[in-house]
Amino acid sequence: MKLLKLVPEDTNIRFLRWRMPFYVVSLILIAASWALVATKGLNYGVDFAGGQEIRATFTQSEEAPIAELREQIGALGYGEPVIQRFGAPNEVSIRVRLPDEVAGDKGAAQRIANRIVSTIRAGHPDFRLDGNDNVSGKVSGEFREKAIYALLAAMLAIAIYIWVRFEWQFGVGALFALFHDVSLTLGMFALFQLEFSLQIIAAILAIIGYSLNDTIVVYDRIRENLKKYRRMPIAELLDLSVNETLARTVMTSLTLLIALLPLLFFGPASLFGLTICIVLGIFVGTYSSIYMAAPILIWLKVTSDSFVPSESEVERQERLARERG
């Protein structure tokens, strides 16, 4: 049986030749991302901003009366509602952010939600409440805090582990690659003003996990090659390691992509944000392992002396056989 080969054998692409331009571009992108987050801000969903997100179906209508709803809810005086189609044409999601004046009043979100629901119900008898997320200012503040702590703690612990298992340069590199991934994801959310919710935090965590996996695979090969080819120039050695793991990188990314794309096209609307975030993250994560995590090792001056040369059991037996024979 002839097997499919996604990547030709013995590739020798000099990835790291373009490391400088890529690094410059990436650093600019990271800076731009944070600038976007600072200026445009993240479009916080109700999890982080407080307020309510109501999902509803107008069962007897072809299409949801979005313009009419916008007017009716806007007239209640809680600010401009965000009303979007959510799934079928007669399904909508209505998002109203908690007004700043009542951020400290923990009962306010609930009262506002009740008022909005009863207003819509009065005007549209075919209104069916499919879902309601309703978060007070107090809880949303806690969510923000906890999400940041969890992300920071996880990233730091990862860096420490890699430092212990590899060398400190690798820890820095892995951490920087993660920083790159998180920054670009946040920048993307700020640029397109996509809704940033707790689900997206879960997606970012998945991206971090995936990117890290990728980085470790490349690093592991670098470590191995550093022990094996003790005189090879570092840039060449990194290129060799990336090339050697290229087939695996392509195969794994492709597998994940084809597992995720159906979820994007046929999956439930509630999973769309999460899925698209992970799909984008696969590209960003793969890129960062090659162009962010690896070149940093050159600048941090990793050398073969950082590692004791090694010989596997099989290699030892082969060497003994050679010596005997």
Add this chain to the structure above:
Amino acid sequence: MLEFPTWKRIWLCGLTLVAVAAALPSLFSLANMPWPRSLPEPMVNLGLDLAGGSHILLEADPAQVRAQRLENMEESVRARLRNAEPRIRIGDISSSGGKLAFIVRDTAQVDAAREEVLPLTYGAGLTGQRDWTIEVVDENRFVLTPRPEGLEQAVTLAMDSATEVVRKRIDELGTREPTIIRQGDERIVVQVPGLDDPAALKALLGQTAKLEFKLVDVTASPSDIAQGIAPPGSEIVPYADPASEGVAAIAVRRLGGIKGDSLTDAKQTYEQQTNEPVVSITFDQQGGAKFAKLTSENVNRPFAIILDDKVLSAPNINEPILGGSAQISGRFTVESANQLAISLRSGALPVDLTVIEERTVGPDLGADSIRKGLLAMGIGSLLVIALMIAVYGRFGIYATAALVLNVLMILGVMALLNNTMTLPGIAGLVLTIGAAVDANVLINERIREERKKGRRVVAAVENGYKEASRAIYDANVTNFIAGVLLFLFGSGPVRGFAVVLIIGLFTSVFTAVTLTRMWVAGWLRKARPSDITV
């Protein structure tokens, strides 16, 4: 590496079987098939975001417990000193700054007063711990200060009984399988699956149902009331429905009323003449006696029926009510009367609860999510299987089998641990599946490389597993560390992600590395191939 003694093989197969068997009840229920009743059924719970239902987070205000305690203390002190032999007169009572202060009019009685008050300051427990400290300043001024331990205990007790009341009320609604959990010091989580509209539930939980009967202070002038000035010993209480009463508030005597916590029953009925919905209540013996006393002493005077600090109505006492039952009127609808009856039956909440977070997913949306999610995952799985087999041939088949077992084992372990699968959990599942695929890709690519270097089949496979294992190990340990930290620091949804991730890392290493190695080893031993296509 490729040695698998029989005992080890039995062990591995047994472990796999147990985990997969534990996943079966969940799969059966997902496919809407009956699971035999006689068998144990560990279940993966579906989170409310998938199954539909309401998640409601309630928070109490401890300041209220403090205020209530202060008020109770004031009443006890007054009663105690009034009934003392000889009577001890006190005055200038204030309860500002969380402390209760009063003066004993006759300085000669200070010591006697201390004797009387002292027993009131002990906690309810058997430990004999003092809940309040007594200070006497300026000769005759008593200051009672609550101790923090006592306050803390009071809040805990209030929350315990609030949780009980919440449970009773939800049971009255007849919803199936509610989950009611205390969270932290001041919060209660209520989860009710499969509810169309939780409005009734929320209204029920938001109602404190503190019922009081207090005498109306007829001496207060309407203009004073309008300005919020109450005569001494009275307080201004607003009407629940000022528009239809014509006045905004009335003055009632602060003390000497009856609390509605001594009821044995409450139900919605109709007032006989007007056919208006009312709530009829029945007092227990003690409450009935008090109520009879109050009504017989105050015939032809109005008394106010107060619910949660709002006056429902203020009828005249036409005759003494001796039977121990009464009717509460207050412009109810049948629905609101019924709701009040439930609240009164289950007892008042010892503290107000506010809904600070609500997440409701309608059952249709939940079912739709699951159906579409399963369809998408099915298509995705088929594509992945096709790709793996096309690229790795026999080794791809092993990898796919491992992948399927991996998902089953994750479900099985989750079922055994009684975990909940949520939407973020699905993200975790995707990540672990990715990790499992990656492990096999790493191994197979490595075997390819080793073959290319000219190693013989067994050596190539052995070295492939060995060399790839290092990266797999490191990647999984880092993700595991991240998962544990996320679980420790994260909030609900992040935890849902972390749980699946942590379980999935173990099962994916087990299936993708250990099990495939056992299968490959078995095949190599039996077929002894001189060449392999990988």
